[in-house]
Amino acid sequence: MLPGRALRLEVVRVEKTNIPSQSAGSPFSPSQPESCDSPAPLVSPVTRSSLMRPSVLARQFKPMIPSVRYNSTNFTINTQSHVFKYLNEGPKYVKFTEEHEWLAVHEDDTGFVGITTYAAEALGDATFIELPEVGTTVDIGENIGSVESVKSASEIYSPVHGEIIAVNDILESKPQLINDDPMGNGWIAQIKLLEPTTVESSEELMDSEQYEDSLKDE
Amino acid sequence: MPLSSPKRVSFIQQLFNSRFRIITSGDAADNDDFNLLDFQHYQESPDVKKKRLELIEEVENENILEEGVINPPKENPNKILSNILEDYVGLKEPIAFVSKISNPYRNLAIEDHIFNQMPVPKDQGSNYNRLIFYTNSPCVVIGKNQNPWKEVNVPLLNSLHIPLVRRKSGGGTVVHDGGNVNYSFMTTKNNFDRYTFAKIIRDGVNKYEGSKYRLEVNERGDITTEKQQDDVCYKISGSAYKLAKGKSYHHGTMLLNLRLDILKQLLHRDEAKLGIVDAMASVGSVKSKVTNFEMENDKFIELVTNEFQSIYGKPIDYGEQSDPDEYDQNELFGLTDFVEANALNKTTKVIIIDDDTTLPEYVYETESQLKEWDWKFGGTPRFSHKLMNEKFGFEILFKVDKRAIVREMELTFLPNDLRILSEDKIKQSFEFLQNMISKGEMKYKGSELAGFITNDMISDWLGESIDGTS
Structure with a gap:
């Protein structure tokens, strides 16, 4: 080669x-x-x-790209999941990171975090999800857990500065949920934003269109 | 370094010498470590020598004619001058590292540091890939999300003073000793996959004719022997991976001459004695039939380094002034075939790390973190451990939470008419421990739990069963 x-x-x-x-x-x-x-x-x-x-x-030789074509429906929050139904309105906005995390922020300035459909596909079957501890404060880019799949440990980073107020315990016994519904029931943590005003306009975070484009550029 | 008189070292001789001494500026011992010592005894036939001297004269005359001066001798760009690790970890070029250190914690810390410091190229065309080799003194290494009580005979390990190491990558449990070479291949997260480097090892090693087995890569990405007469492809290398911050590594063990009998014992658990561990969500190990490849460690390192260099290395560049199109240097020496066969036309720096190498403080910090009980045992996902004591006729179940904090214990009595201690007395001996556990800060350490049991025999038994301490 x-x-x-x-x-x-x-x-x-x-x-x-x-x-x-x-x-x-x-x-x-x-x-x-x-x-x-x-x-x-x-x-x-x-x-x-x-x-x-x-x-x-x-x-052409890059195996991280799953053999699926993505369109906008691939990167939307599952409307049947807790992430969507948490407040009546659904999330206020959804953002994405370069490290393939998504962030769904609600009216109460809390955001759910998980890994994107793209990341879940690329990693393969998850065997273990390491969750953060409720009550800890995390910075942007700080490690908030990891996904182990087929012998690889992949770190997850917080897209925001905030406090972990909930974790998705179900993933401890059902790690495969992260493959089945990565952008819904496979959410990892809920974070109370400590700097809510800076998040939506952050240049580090992408909207779904930008995220999709970033996958094409890779 | 020059073989001839330093006063009159021609450019061509420099070039020739440096091509076969690309590894380090070190002495003969270093070359021998890569089995390159034989190159020192390279002798040209009289005809070749005559031709070479003619060519040298010709080229030098040309230089004089063209530029009026002889080109200054050019240094091999891959000559290693510094003995400070920090001078290399951030370089924007592919690099191979060979650690001569045998401390498993330090090697993992060095690997972690090189990984963290590896720059990520902005464009896909370039690579700053890293390759590391290290061989540890005897130890057992478990995956990031594994349960040591489930995977390993912890009491035996502790009685033999064999370190238990929890690594930062996923996967299962492996045993290391001096007959095992660990490799670690680092690249970007985008270029990550589980097969690329296994195939590089396979191809590099299979180029050598003198091996005991031909290697294959199976669908799990494991390196195995070809199918043997008993229809088994024996596993020779176990792999694990980590993805973080836009980067990835694939590291693994290469069983060359490992003491497989000891491996078996360390990983064997007699549940009657060591209890039943319900590891719940943690990652289990997949047992495979393994064998040794029976190659010398240095030979393996040399073959894989060559393959790494031939794929990711940079064309040898002798300085800005040389023009590669001017003439084909390999052809000049009639070496084209040789060079293509050995792929020495591309190279990388090879950094030797040993006890004299200056390591950054970060490495020592990581090393001590890796040694901490809170990482090694405390990193275990939630589990339960049931121990049976036949002599006293009871079972005790410990439910252990994250950070290996004991959440609760359950004492159950088994039917036993020959009980040497009454049920009440046994219950009493656990009361103090029960009390401590309810406070919620009791770590699942044999010595600590045993310390709160008032009956000496039960206390010793419990400490011994949990981890060989009491």
């Missing part, structure tokens, strides 16, 4: 896609639906020519 060799292959590929008289049956045809096993499922056909860039080439 020498990068040099991969590059040479890609040059050929891109040249082919640039032939205008390409037949519809070509494997490089933009009209061809992408299979789940496609090595680069997140590259849209329009941006194919960008495969020339080494940064995008590298992604």
Whole structure:
């Protein structure tokens, strides 16, 4: 898997896609639906020519990307879960971090935290969830637990400064909940925001659209 | 370093010498550690020597003609000068580290530090990957979310003074000794997967013809032997992973010449004596048939380092002035085949860490944290432990919470007509302990629990059964 060799292959590929008289049956045809096993499922056909860039080439071999196409419905809070129903209105806003955590903030300036559908898929079957202790105060970026799956321990970080006011104990006996419903019943902790006014406008946090775009850029 | 007179060292000779001495600036002993000592005895045939001298003259004349001066001798950029770990951990290039330290806590602390300090490249094209090797003195290493009472024969471990180590990565329990080389491959979180480095090890090691087995990587990402006559692919390496702050590592054990008989004993628990542990949610170990690869530790390190360098290393650069397109240096020496076969055209720094290396304070802090009971035993997820005492005819169940704090105990009497102590007397001997547990700060340590039991025989038995202390 020498990068040099991969590059040479890609040059050929891109040249082919640039032939205008390409037949519809070509494997490089933009009209061809992408299979789940496609090595680069997140590259849209329009941006194919960008495969020339080494940064995008590298992604072809990147196993962190699950073989699923994401659209906006992948990154919404499960409306049937406690995270949504906690207050009548549903969460005020939902934010995302680079480390693939989500944060759903309610009117009472408390936020639920969990890992995104993307992260849950990439990690695989969870075998153990380490939860934070209720009552502890955490800073932005501070470790608030971890997810163990298939021999890997993955740290979870707090997206906000606040106090842990609840943890999802069910995950202790049912860690697989984090795979089944990562953005709902698989929530990890509820945090009372200590600086609520700075959270919604924070440049560190992304909205769902930005988060989706960040996955494409990776 | 130069083999010839320092007064007149030609550029070509420098280049040649440095190519085969890329590992360190150290003495012959260091080279021998990588089995590179033989390169020192490299002797060229008279024809080759004649040709080489002609070429040297030619190239030097060219330099004089072109620039009027002889190019200054160029240093191998990978020559290691410093003995301070901190000088390397933040470098924005791939690096291999070899620890000669055998203290398991210190090695894990060094690994943790190198991981934390590894920079994450902004663009996907570059890599600042790290590779670390270390070999520990005998110890048992459990996964981050495991229960030592469940996984290990804790009393035996303590009586043999074998350290129990809880690592920061996931996965199961492994036994280490001097016949085991640990590897740790670090890269970005985006580039993480469970197979990449296992395959690198497989490919690197399989290039060597003299091994006992050909290696394979199974669907779990384990490195195993090829299927043997008994239809079993014996496991040779156990892996674990950690993801944090945009980075990831895959580390594992490579069983080369481990004392497998001792491994078996340390991990064997007789439940009649050591009790039944309900580890609840904690992560269990998967038992596999294992065998030794029977390769020398240094040979393994050399083969895997070569493979790492050939994939992630940087092309050898002898300074800004050299122009790689000017002529093919390998071809010049008729070494093209050799270089391609050994992939020495790409390299990385290889940093040797030993007892003389200056380590940052952080490493010592982490080392002491890893040694603390609160991490090793206190890091156990909630569990219960039921111990049976046949002689006195009772069972005692301890329910243990997070941080290994005993939440409650339950004493049950078994039918026993030959009881040497009455039920009431036994109950009495536990009263003080019961009282302490209800205060909610009782740690699940054999010595502490035993200290609150008023009957000496029961006290000794309890401490011994929990962790071999009393």
